[in-house]
Amino acid sequence: MAVVLPDVEPPPGPAVPTRRRRRRRRAAGESLGVYAFKRTLIGLGTTVFVIVVNFFLFHALPGDPLANYTRGRNVDQDQIRALRKAYNGPLWDQFTHYIQNPFSSRIDSARFSQPVWQVIGDHVWPTILLVGTATVLSTIFGLLIGIRAGWTRGSRFDKWSTAVTLLLYSVPEFWLGMMLLIAFSTGVGPLPAIFPSGGMHSADVDPTSLAGVWDTLKHLFLPCATLALVYLAEYSLVMRASVLEEKSQDYLTTARAKGLRDKMVRRRHAVPNALLPSITLIFLNVGFIISGAVTIETVFSWPGLGELTFQAIGGPDVPLLQALFLLFSVAVIASNVIADIVVAAVDPRTRS
Amino acid sequence: MTDIGVPVLRSSRSIAWARRRAAWSRGWAIFRRQRSGVVGVAILVIFVVVAFAAPFIWPASDLDISRATGPILAPPSWSYPFGTDNAGRSVLTLVAWGTRVSLLVGVAATAISMIIGTLVGIASGHYKGLIGASLERLTDWFLVIPFLPLAVVLATILGATLQNVIIVIGITSWPSTARIVRAQTLSVEARPYLERARALGAGDWHQMRRHVLPNVMPLVLANTTLTVAVAILSETTLAFLGLGPSDKVSWGSILEDVFNGAGISQGAWWWLLPPGLCVVVVVLAFTLVGRALEVVVDPRMRGR
Numbered sequence: 022m023a024v025v026l027p028d029v030e031p032p033p034g035p036a037v038p039t040r041r042r043r044r045r046r047r048a049a050g051e052s053l054g055v056y057a058f059k060r061t062l063i064g065l066g067t068t069v070f071v072i073v074v075n076f077f078l079f080h081a082l083p084g085d086p087l088a089n090y091t092r093g094r095n096v097d098q099d100q101i102r103a104l105r106k107a108y109n110g111p112l113w114d115q116f117t118h119y120i121q122n123p124f125s126s127r128i129d130s131a132r133f134s135q136p137v138w139q140v141i142g143d144h145v146w147p148t149i150l151l152v153g154t155a156t157v158l159s160t161i162f163g164l165l166i167g168i169r170a171g172w173t174r175g176s177r178f179d180k181w182s183t184a185v186t187l188l189l190y191s192v193p194e195f196w197l198g199m200m201l202l203i204a205f206s207t208g209v210g211p212l213p214a215i216f217p218s219g220g221m222h223s224a225d226v227d228p229t230s231l232a233g234v235w236d237t238l239k240h241l242f243l244p245c246a247t248l249a250l251v252y253l254a255e256y257s258l259v260m261r262a263s264v265l266e267e268k269s270q271d272y273l274t275t276a277r278a279k280g281l282r283d284k285m286v287r288r289r290h291a292v293p294n295a296l297l298p299s300i301t302l303i304f305l306n307v308g309f310i311i312s313g314a315v316t317i318e319t320v321f322s323w324p325g326l327g328e329l330t331f332q333a334i335g336g337p338d339v340p341l342l343q344a345l346f347l348l349f350s351v352a353v354i355a356s357n358v359i360a361d362i363v364v365a366a367v368d369p370r371t372r373s
Numbered sequence: 374m375t376d377i378g379v380p381v382l383r384s385s386r387s388i389a390w391a392r393r394r395a396a397w398s399r400g401w402a403i404f405r406r407q408r409s410g411v412v413g414v415a416i417l418v419i420f421v422v423v424a425f426a427a428p429f430i431w432p433a434s435d436l437d438i439s440r441a442t443g444p445i446l447a448p449p450s451w452s453y454p455f456g457t458d459n460a461g462r463s464v465l466t467l468v469a470w471g472t473r474v475s476l477l478v479g480v481a482a483t484a485i486s487m488i489i490g491t492l493v494g495i496a497s498g499h500y501k502g503l504i505g506a507s508l509e510r511l512t513d514w515f516l517v518i519p520f521l522p523l524a525v526v527l528a529t530i531l532g533a534t535l536q537n538v539i540i541v542i543g544i545t546s547w548p549s550t551a552r553i554v555r556a557q558t559l560s561v562e563a564r565p566y567l568e569r570a571r572a573l574g575a576g577d578w579h580q581m582r583r584h585v586l587p588n589v590m591p592l593v594l595a596n597t598t599l600t601v602a603v604a605i606l607s608e609t610t611l612a613f614l615g616l617g618p619s620d621k622v623s624w625g626s627i628l629e630d631v632f633n634g635a636g637i638s639q640g641a642w643w644w645l646l647p648p649g650l651c652v653v654v655v656v657l658a659f660t661l662v663g664r665a666l667e668v669v670v671d672p673r674m675r676g677r
Binding site for chain 2: 067070071074078079187188190191192193195196197199200202203204206207208209218308309312315316319320330331334335337342345346349350352353354357
């Protein structure tokens with residue numbers, strides 16, 4: 022059944038590419054610069070598609086958009102006239118109006134009565150703090166667990182970690198967040214209530230002082246732990262699978278035959294080759310986590326883009342929702358492009 | 374493996390059926406050997422039974438807030454095994470009824486996503502020119518639109534009814550299926566027997582229906598169970614964000630009630646734990662079944 026394929030992965034050579042390898046690389050595909058350029062162009066094409074979808078999606082909204090937008094707000098006649106021009110009239114006129122500058126909507130958010138991009142700007146940093154920390158933590162722990170589980174396949178550690186990660190993989194993340202919240206913020210039974218119930222700062226602490234940083238960290242802990250746990254599961258499952266894949270390769274037998282210790286075989290040979298799928302996944306995920314943090318930020322009242330989305334749904338605050346949708350899509354597209362370029366830089370075979 | 378003891382054969386059709394039956398029983402034998410897959414099936418059977426039995430055991434009137442009789446936010450007791458919510462309804466009744474909506478949405482949305490994904494995947498793999506290229510582009514584009522924001526926007530636009538939630542999840546989750554099906558279609562179409570079919574004058578429709586589709590179906594089936602798991606998680610998320618049907622109880626809507634009804638600050642863990650646990654167990658069961666089916670479909674996965 023097992024047919025041994027001839028194209029066994031070459032053993033990792035010295036870090037600096039020799040002249041022979043470099044020549045082969047050029048023959049196999051285009052240079053990295055050209056590839057990156059092409060990939061970016063495709064990404065821009067996708068962005069245009071998203072912008073068009075964004076327009077038509079929101080124009081399918083039932084009812085009079087102007088009435089929806091101005092309901093319960095103080096709007097003078099000049100503004101109404103400008104809005105009518107933007108929202109009513111032939112579809113084509115609206116589209117050209119929109120397409121001229123989709124990123125600098127002069128239309129205010131219905132809820133905040135501020136330009137939408139200003140509202141979004143205020144909420145970007147909490148999300149970056151949350152998602153960034155969670156990404157770093159889930160990457161480190163996910164990869165470590167995956168490597169160890171894959172390397173010692175069938176061991177007790179492998180069985181337990183696979184069971185736990187599969188379980189975490191099936192958990193709705195906001196439910197996990199609520200469970201942690203009820204356990205460590207409300208305090209159930211013997212569990213102490215040691216963490217704040219939500220938000221980013223306590224009201225009575227200056228966020229720039231040392232005590233304020235500590236306070237923010239305490240607020241960050243639970244939402245960050247929730248996100249990290251959920252994504253760690255995915256990374257460790259993928260890493261385990263690719264370590265298993267590498268484990269049966271001939272070059273590891275060669276490395277052992279050279280007399281390398283098991284630890285060195287793993288660290289120097291197996292892991293670097295197995296990292297590729299996980300790296301791709303991690304970069305791809307960054308874009309998705311930003312939009313996926315909607316529920317977590319809602320549960321923990323974390324003042325980021327996700328919580329903003331939740332508020333925008335409630336209205337519905339259409340201009341804000343439209344801008345957020347565009348932003349999230351562009352984040353995913355950008356992380357896609359970056360993932361492809363990083364992988365191409367690491368592994369020239371993917372460039373064809 | 375080769376001799377399957379076929380009885381007297383008359384037509385090519387009966388040969389095909391006998392072979393298909395043999396393939397299914399072989400697949401079932403492989404599936405049965407995987408304990409986790411069997412456990413997954415058992416769990417799903419239990420939940421399906423609960424979904425069908427719920428109206429007969431717990432009358433629908435028990436879900437009515439105005440007619441609830443229990444104490445408010447009572448911890449588990451003999452008369453209320455899972456405790457009560459903030460309106461005095463039994464959490465057990467809510468969860469049992471929630472099974473119906475969650476399973477229905479999961480299965481129905483997956484059906485939509487599978488049909489679109491299979492059609493687009495086969496067509497984009499089969500047609501070479503403009504049609505294939507544009508379908509492939511479309512798949513790639515849909516793949517990068519982040520699911521949650523798109524689903525949120527669609528649900529806001531269409532309105533929150535059961536039917537719309539199914540449609541929203543269905544039309545946002547097809548691209549990954551389409552991509553898998555397309556890859557398989559390309560590999561099937563490269564095989565000699567399709568060249569033979571073409572040489573004998575088979576049209577596009579005949580090729581796709583009689584030759585490609587049967588070869589793609591096992592893969593779609595394995596993918597289906599994984600998609601159901603994702604669809605159930607999506608339904609829970611949408612309902613939690615208040616975008617589910619307001620007149621139906623689902624596991625997600627119970628969690629929404631816990632969150633909005635101050636269940637967390639009251640420490641009502643009995644209200645929060647069961648619906649989430651049900652989601653986890655059902656999603657896990659679908660994942661286990663899906664992984665077991667993947668092993669059946671893909672011989673390379675065996676022994677992992």
